[in-house]
Amino acid sequence: MFRVLKRVSTISFNHHSTINASFLNRKIHSYQLANGFDPAVLPSMVRNFIEDSARLCEPDSIHICDGSESENKMMLNEMQASGTIVSLPKYDNCWLAKTNPADVARVESKTFICTEMKEDAVCIPKKGVTGMLGNWISPQDYEKAILDRFPGSMRGRKMYVVPFSMGPLGSKLSKIGIEITDSPYVVASMRIMTRMGSSVLDLIDDDFVRCLHSIGRPASGIIEMPSWICDPQRTIILHKADKNEIVSYGSAYGGNALLGKKCFALRIGSKIAQREGWLAEHMLILGITAPNGIKRYIAAAFPSACGKTNLAMMMPTLKGFKVECVGDDIAWMKFDKNGQLRAINPENGFFGVAPGTSYETNPNAMKTCLKDTIFTNVASTSDGGVYWEGLEDSIGTNISITDWHGKPWKRGVNNTTSAHPNSRFCAPAKNCPIMDSKWEDPEGVPISAILFGGRRPEGVPLVYEAYNWQHGVMIGSAMRSEATAAAEHKGKVIMHDPMAMRPFLGYNFGKYLQHWLNMEVAGCKMPKIFHVNWFLKGNDGKFLWPGYGENSRVLDWILKRIEGEECFDETSIGKVPCSNSIRLDGLKQEVDMKKLFKIDKEFWLKEVKEIQKFYEEQVGNDLPEAVKNELNGLKERVEQM
Ligand code: GTP
Ligand code: SPV
Ligand code: MN
Numbered sequence: 001m002f003r004v005l006k007r008v009s010t011i012s013f014n015h016h017s018t019i020n021a022s023f024l025n026r027k028i029h030s031y032q033l034a035n036g037f038d039p040a041v042l043p044s045m046v047r048n049f050i051e052d053s054a055r056l057c058e059p060d061s062i063h064i065c066d067g068s069e070s071e072n073k074m075m076l077n078e079m080q081a082s083g084t085i086v087s088l089p090k091y092d093n094c095w096l097a098k099t100n101p102a103d104v105a106r107v108e109s110k111t112f113i114c115t116e117m118k119e120d121a122v123c124i125p126k127k128g129v130t131g132m133l134g135n136w137i138s139p140q141d142y143e144k145a146i147l148d149r150f151p152g153s154m155r156g157r158k159m160y161v162v163p164f165s166m167g168p169l170g171s172k173l174s175k176i177g178i179e180i181t182d183s184p185y186v187v188a189s190m191r192i193m194t195r196m197g198s199s200v201l202d203l204i205d206d207d208f209v210r211c212l213h214s215i216g217r218p219a220s221g222i223i224e225m226p227s228w229i230c231d232p233q234r235t236i237i238l239h240k241a242d243k244n245e246i247v248s249y250g251s252a253y254g255g256n257a258l259l260g261k262k263c264f265a266l267r268i269g270s271k272i273a274q275r276e277g278w279l280a281e282h283m284l285i286l287g288i289t290a291p292n293g294i295k296r297y298i299a300a301a302f303p304s305a306c307g308k309t310n311l312a313m314m315m316p317t318l319k320g321f322k323v324e325c326v327g328d329d330i331a332w333m334k335f336d337k338n339g340q341l342r343a344i345n346p347e348n349g350f351f352g353v354a355p356g357t358s359y360e361t362n363p364n365a366m367k368t369c370l371k372d373t374i375f376t377n378v379a380s381t382s383d384g385g386v387y388w389e390g391l392e393d394s395i396g397t398n399i400s401i402t403d404w405h406g407k408p409w410k411r412g413v414n415n416t417t418s419a420h421p422n423s424r425f426c427a428p429a430k431n432c433p434i435m436d437s438k439w440e441d442p443e444g445v446p447i448s449a450i451l452f453g454g455r456r457p458e459g460v461p462l463v464y465e466a467y468n469w470q471h472g473v474m475i476g477s478a479m480r481s482e483a484t485a486a487a488e489h490k491g492k493v494i495m496h497d498p499m500a501m502r503p504f505l506g507y508n509f510g511k512y513l514q515h516w517l518n519m520e521v522a523g524c525k526m527p528k529i530f531h532v533n534w535f536l537k538g539n540d541g542k543f544l545w546p547g548y549g550e551n552s553r554v555l556d557w558i559l560k561r562i563e564g565e566e567c568f569d570e571t572s573i574g575k576v577p578c579s580n581s582i583r584l585d586g587l588k589q590e591v592d593m594k595k596l597f598k599i600d601k602e603f604w605l606k607e608v609k610e611i612q613k614f615y616e617e618q619v620g621n622d623l624p625e626a627v628k629n630e631l632n633g634l635k636e637r638v639e640q641m
Contacts, residue, residue: 034063034158035071045206046178050161053180053212058152059159065187067197075184083227084185085374090385092371097185098404099253099377100225102232105422106255106262106304106487108503111237112137112145113267115507119622123509126617132495133502133509133618137238142247145236149249153214157182163201164194166265166332166346171442173332173344175272176200177209179259183252186213189374189426192349194260209244209268211259216250228252239263241271241506253376254351254424265330265346266504274507274515278334282500284312285327285343285445287436290559291320298558299331299343300451300532301476301500304486305422307453307534307547309352313364313434316552318583323552324436325364325429326445328352333447339524342444347429353486354378354423355389361548364434365425373427377404379418388419421485448562453532454481454497459603460533462545462582462596463554465561465568465575469520472529474630475574477513478611482535496614510622517626530558531574536596544595550587557582571599572637601641608635 031054033039039047054062065071076095079085088094111134113121118136125131137145160181167174179190190196216231223229235250246263248256255262269280282301289295302308312328327345336342350368354375357365369375379387382400392411395401403409403418411418429435438445452475466472476499483489487503496502498509505512520526532554536544557577560567567581576597584591611631615623 031059032061034061035066037064037066039064042201043204043206046204046208049178049210050180054159056146056150057154057159057182057214059154059157059182062159062161064161064201065163065191065197067191067199072188072191075188078184079188086380088375088380088384088386090381090383091373094369094371094373094375094386096378096380096386097374097376098228098406100228100230100232101405103228103230103235103251103253104377104420105253105485106503107235107237107251108487108489109135110235111135111503112142112239113506114139114142114238114240115242119508121507123619123622126620129617131618133498134505142238142240145238146247149216149231149234149236150212150214150247153217153249154182155217160184160187162187162190162196163198163204164190164196164260165200165203166194166260166269167344168440168442169195169199169203171344173334173342173442173444174346175209175264175269176204176207177211177260177264178204179211179213181213181215181257183213183215183257185252185374186257189258189351190260192372192374192426192428193258193351194348209246209264211246211248211264213248213257213259214250215252215257237263239267239506241268244268254422258351261330261347261351262504265332266501267506269332269346269506270501270504270512271506273332274511278332279516279519281331281333282329282504283331283450284308284329285325285331285345285447286312286314287324287326287438287445288316288555288559289322289324290556294559294563296448296559296562297326297343297445298449298451298555299333299447299527300453301479302453303455303479303481303484303497303500304503305353305484306455306481306500309350309365310357310362310548311551313362313368313432314551315363315549316555317549317586318552318556319586321552321556323555324434325432326436326439327429332444334444335519335524336443341447341525341527343447344441344444345429345439349426349428350432351424351426354386354425355417355419355421357388357425358390359394361390364432368432369425369427370431372431373425375423375425377420377423378425379403379409388423389417447527449528449530449558451530451532451558452476452479452499453534454479454500455484455535456480456494456533457482457535457537459600459607460531460536461573461576461599462534462536463530463532463557463577464571464573466529466531467574469526469529470517470626471574471630471633473513473516474627474634475529475531476516477627478614478631479531480610496618508622510619510624513619513627514624517624528558528561530561538592538595544592546587546589546591553583553587572641573599573604573634599641601638604638604641608638
């Protein structure tokens with residue numbers, strides 16, 4: 001222990017290295033550079049990062065990724081050899097990974113934001129209350145967490161250097177990162193989810209986000225599942241926004257390990273956005289064309305596993321409408337010089353929830369993952385395909401199923417699910433048949449409306465509109481939703497998930513709300529804000545609204561509102577569709593519009609109380625006055641109902 005600590009104590013894990021370039025060059029060459037890449041061509045900051053990481057993690061060799069087809073093949077071969085993936089011969093270039101059952105979702109409780117002052121990272125909760133809007137770690141504990149885990153963590157392994165761009169290469173809205181990892185699964189996934197490889201190295205200067213990732217090495221020395229090494233006991237995900245630094249240890253799953261996604265594009269991204277005056281949000285972006293030919297773009301923030309991918313790829317049931325996809329998870333949005341809000345999707349692929357996805361609910365997602373896709377924790381079929389809950393009608397009776405643990409599984413016999421509820425497909429965006437022609441436009445697409453929404457089984461109507469921007473910000477801040485399988489939360493409790501950003505905030509939530517309020521300046525065209533809820537349930541526990549493609553009926557009303565049609569009634573909570581303004585023609589099932597739009601005084605009095613409690617206990621003094629006033633306004637209106 002002492003020996004290790006002594007050795008690493010000479011390394012400062014930061015980018016202010018003073019060692020000169022030629023020395024670094026020699027040091028890097030003393031590792032075996034697996035693909036013969038000449039590190040001399042790299043900017044010194046990049047070399048410093050690689051060198052510091054290599055000295056800390058002690059890999060056997062370093063591989064600087066070029067993103068090529070041949071490199072990807074090598075990665076896939078390596079993973080097949082180690083049993084991390086198996087091929088799915090039913091499709092074209094598709095693969096299935098099964099993880100250690102202890103590494104299946106994001107771990108929010110082990111995700112930290114590091115700042116000198118705690119209140120810069122998180123709101124200070126009321127005495128005796130546990131804060132739920134992010135976890136803070138001190139710089140000292142941050143360093144210690146790294147030194148407790150990383151020294152020698154890559155021994156016997158290859159260290160991959162993954163240069164990637166969040167956003168189209170060269171767009172002014174894009175940002176560059178380098179992820180260092182010892183997981184070929186992460187490399188192959190990053191190649192799908194981001195623009196990755198030599199073309200990024202060509203653009204790189206000293207301004208990039210440093211992402212260090214190791215799957216780790218359990219302290220016990222016992223590796224339970226050699227095909228999926230991880231260290232769940234010591235998993236930790238660290239962010240230092242002012243240093244543009246992300247450090248992740250112990251997990252290879254999704255947002256824990258594909259560091260461009262939640263860690264960079266949302267947590268570090270939201271902090272950069274605050275500094276630079278734009279928004280980094282957990283939002284899908286879609287384009288919708290109405291039968292009259294007018295096209296609008298809409299962004300929507302729903303919490304994890306609450307319908308973003310489905311809405312982003314929707315097949316409208318209303319005739320004459322067309323939806324096209326710009327992105328399904330993250331939006332970076334900035335006002336242009338004409339005061340128009342423009343959005344880019346910083347990602348290059350989809351890491352989508354598999355269960356529930358089918359040709360009935362989301363045919364475009366099904367088509368997207370027929371080739372070049374890595375599936376994780378879904379079930380497999382005897383004819384070399386995939387299976388999950390929701391695909392019951394799509395497989396023949398002669399086909400047998402192997403569940404995500406690798407055990408034989410029979411529907412109606414086994415009382416488990418065949419696929420893990422957070423099982424996913426990782427597929428390139430370009431495979432989606434309805435990608436928008438402007439999805440890679442470096443200028444971004446113009447946003448006309450922002451939707452908030454969550455899983456609310458009761459009380460919250462199908463759709464309502466905010467009275468103005470400020471009211472909309474309050475609605476976003478008050479969002480709540482049923483917990484899902486995307487993180488470690490158990491059960492179906494209704495949790496606060498403001499702006500769908502609770503797990504992804506990069507700084508103090510009160511300051512984040514103030515930043516949203518500050519976006520409203522003279523000369524800017526503020527998008528209209530709506531709240532939607534596809535998840536109302538009847539007394540029988542069934543959804544009251546058919547959802548999926550039928551959500552086009554709600555988008556139709558939203559489009560009418562964007563065009564200024566007066567198709568609304570004013571209520572205490574906001575503007576709701578006036579009677580007959582939501583089209584129901586051609587709907588295959590009866591829907592109870594009364595229940596879908598019921599605004600119950602008792603329910604909303606309770607809701608207001610709950611929001612007030614949330615503000616007081618969780619946000620405290622950091623709550624902007626304007627948001628407090630909006631809640632008071634809501635309270636008064638509800639009391640007068
Ligand atoms: P993340 O990738 O975790 O951020 O999730 P997401 O917000 O993209 O959610 P996604 O679209 O993958 O949907 C998650 C689950 O919700 C799936 O099982 C869907 O089948 C289900 N779902 C999506 N849209 C609807 C809808 O309109 N109605 C109902 N009832 N379920 C839906
Ligand atoms: C989410 O949880 O919101 C996801 C999946 O999109 S992950 O990439 O694991 O964060
Ligand atoms: Mn998401």
